[in-house]
Amino acid sequence: MVRDVAQAAKKLIEQLKVISGIEAITLHESAEISPDDPYFYLSLDVYYRGSLPDPQIRKDIFSGLGAFESSAYAMKDRFFIDTLPVRIEYKYIDFINRLLRSPDENLAAFRDSGTYTFYRLRYGRIIFQEGVWLDEVRGQLDRISASFWTQLSEAHRARAEHHLADLGSAVVRGDSLFYVISLAGFIRRICSFLLAVNHRFEPSPRQLGEQVLALPILPENFRGRFDSLMRDDVEFGPERKREVAELLTRSILLMHG
Numbered sequence: 001m002v003r004d005v006a007q008a009a010k011k012l013i014e015q016l017k018v019i020s021g022i023e024a025i026t027l028h029e030s031a032e033i034s035p036d037d038p039y040f041y042l043s044l045d046v047y048y049r050g051s052l053p054d055p056q057i058r059k060d061i062f063s064g065l066g067a068f069e070s071s072a073y074a075m076k077d078r079f080f081i082d083t084l085p086v087r088i089e090y091k092y093i094d095f096i097n098r099l100l101r102s103p104d105e106n107l108a109a110f111r112d113s114g115t116y117t118f119y120r121l122r123y124g125r126i127i128f129q130e131g132v133w134l135d136e137v138r139g140q141l142d143r144i145s146a147s148f149w150t151q152l153s154e155a156h157r158a159r160a161e162h163h164l165a166d167l168g169s170a171v172v173r174g175d176s177l178f179y180v181i182s183l184a185g186f187i188r189r190i191c192s193f194l195l196a197v198n199h200r201f202e203p204s205p206r207q208l209g210e211q212v213l214a215l216p217i218l219p220e221n222f223r224g225r226f227d228s229l230m231r232d233d234v235e236f237g238p239e240r241k242r243e244v245a246e247l248l249t250r251s252i253l254l255m256h257g
Contacts, residue, residue: 005031008042008081012088013128015061021050023093024134026124030204039206041085045124047134049093093133096121100140103148111155114192119201141201150256153196157252160189164242164249171238179238186245187229190252194218197255219251 013025028043052058055070058077062068065086068079075090096117099106122141126134163186170179191212195202198215202208213223228236228244 002035004082005035005042005084008084008086009044009127011081012042012044012062012086015063016044016046016088017128018061019046019048019053019058021048021052022128023047023049023130024126025128026120026134027127028120028124028204030206032125035084041087042081043087043089044127045089045091045120047091047093047096052090091117091121096137100137103144104151107148107151107155110152111159114202115152115195116202116204119203122201144199146199149196149199153193153256156189156193156196160186160193160252161249163189164245167242167245171242183229183241183245187226190226190248193252193255194222217255219248219255221251222248225251 009027009031016022016025024047026045026047028045030040031042033040052075053061055077058070059065059068062077062079065079065081068077070077075092077086077088077090079086099109099117103110118141121134122138129135163182166182167179167186169175170182188208191208192202194212194215194217198217200211200215203211209226213226225244225248229241229248
C-alpha cells in the first residue's frame with residue numbers, strides 16, 4: 001500500500017472510532033493496488049452493533065473530504081480524500097450472525113447475491129478490532145459444512161442451465177439484448193458454480209476471472225471454452241458461443257460441491 005493510501009486509511013479509522021458500537025474495520029484488497037490502477041478505490045468494511053448515526057452526522061465526522069454521498073438503499077458512504085476514491089460499507093453484526101447461525105437454512109440469501117459478503121468478511125485486512133468477534137466469525141467461515149457448498153453449487157448449476165436455455169432462445173430469435181443478458185448470466189453462474197465446487201467464496205467481479213482460472217478443480221478444456229465465450233470476434237458469433245456454452249454445461253454435469 002502506498003504511503004498516501006495508508007495515511008488516508010489511518011485517518012479514517014480515527015474518525016470512525018468516534019461512532020459507538022464499532023467492532024472491527026477491514027480494508028478491501030482494492031486498496032492494495034496502485035492508485036493509478038482504474039480498479040483502485042479505498043474500501044473499508046465497518047462491522048457494528050446497535051445503530052449508526054444519520055448520513056449527515058457521518059458526513060460531519062469525516063473531515064477534508066469531497067463529493068460525499070450516502071446510498072439510500074444500502075449502508076454505504078462514498079467520497080474523495082484529495083484524489084483518492086473512498087467507499088465505506090457498514091455491516092450489521094446481528095445480520096451476519098444470523099446468516100452464520102445456519103448457512104444451509106439461509107441458502108436463499110446466497111443464490112442470487114453470491115458469497116461476496118463472506119469473502120470480504122474472511123479476507124479483508126483487519127485494520128481495527130475490538131474484542132474477538134471477527135476472529136470467531138472467521139473460524140466459523142472456515143468450518144462451513146460440505147452440505148452448504150453442495151446445495152449452493154447445485155443452485156448455481158440450475159441457474160446456469162436456465163441461462164443456457166435463454167441463450168438458445170435469444171440466438172434463434174436474433175434478440176441481441178437478451179442474448180447479451182443471457183450470456184452474461186450464464187458466465188456468472190458458471191463461475192459461481194466452480195467456486196462453490198472448490199469451496200471458495202466469491203471475490204469481487206473485478207477478480208472473478210483470475211480467481212476462477214486458478215481454481216484447482218476445473219472441468220476439462222475449461223480455459224479454452226471460457227475464453228471463447230468472452231472473445232470479441234465476428235468469426236465467433238452467437239450460435240458458436242451457444243454451442244460452447246452447451247459443451248461447458250455438459251462438462252460440469254458430474255461435478256459437485
